[in-house]
Amino acid sequence: MPTIFSHAVVGTALGQWYPSSRLPMRFWLLTAFCAIAPDLDVIGFAFGVRYDDLFGHRGITHSLCFAVAAGFVAARVCLGPPTSNRRHRSLGVGRWPLGAAWLFFSLVTASHGLLDAMTDGGRGIALLAPFDSDRFFFPWRPILVSPIGVGFFSVRGLTVLANEVRWIVLPSAIIALIARAVRKPARQAHVSRSH
Numbered sequence: 001m002p003t004i005f006s007h008a009v010v011g012t013a014l015g016q017w018y019p020s021s022r023l024p025m026r027f028w029l030l031t032a033f034c035a036i037a038p039d040l041d042v043i044g045f046a047f048g049v050r051y052d053d054l055f056g057h058r059g060i061t062h063s064l065c066f067a068v069a070a071g072f073v074a075a076r077v078c079l080g081p082p083t084s085n086r087r088h089r090s091l092g093v094g095r096w097p098l099g100a101a102w103l104f105f106s107l108v109t110a111s112h113g114l115l116d117a118m119t120d121g122g123r124g125i126a127l128l129a130p131f132d133s134d135r136f137f138f139p140w141r142p143i144l145v146s147p148i149g150v151g152f153f154s155v156r157g158l159t160v161l162a163n164e165v166r167w168i169v170l171p172s173a174i175i176a177l178i179a180r181a182v183r184k185p186a187r188q189a190h191v192s193r194s195h
Contacts (some may be wrong), residue, residue: 009168012032034071034113041057058124063129064127075098115143129132144164
């Protein structure tokens with residue numbers, strides 16, 4: 001798996017595409033959380049859950065089904081209860097309907113399993129769980145798998161981080177810069193129309 005830091009970087013880069021100029025801190029916290037949440041399954045190791053089980057590491061929490069469910073919960077938390085309060089709408093998040101926010105947070109959560117499917121280690125990702133227990137990798141797997149636990153603080157951990165800068169952080173930075181460049185003219189047009 002890539003490190004949780006790199007997963008959060010991808011989520012933050014995707015967040016740059018969210019069509020709003022002002023986003024509250026809860027939006028960014030939920031974006032980062034959705035990007036790393038699938039790895040909460042490692043808690044199962046402490047309870048005897050085996051790696052290959054449905055609830056094992058890279059199991060159902062890495063699936064597209066989980067991404068859709070987590071995306072809905074995150075969207076509801078981010079948008080809060082439906083309201084006609086003007087101040088709530090001015091925060092920017094409320095301008096998107098629930099369905100669009102749900103799609104965004106689902107994509108951010110799904111990015112985790114998709115990135116893990118590009119790693120060079122592990123036993124695959126249960127992308128289609130619970131409907132199919134098979135685990136998958138993509139044919140192209142340039143991302144080094146990160147050591148779990150204290151093994152991260154080693155020469156191998158540094159090698160993994162350097163690899164992630166190349167394959168995850170730099171592409172994420174490019175994605176974020178493109179989003180900002182695309183959104184800037186749209187924001188300026190909106191400001192000029194409102195004056």
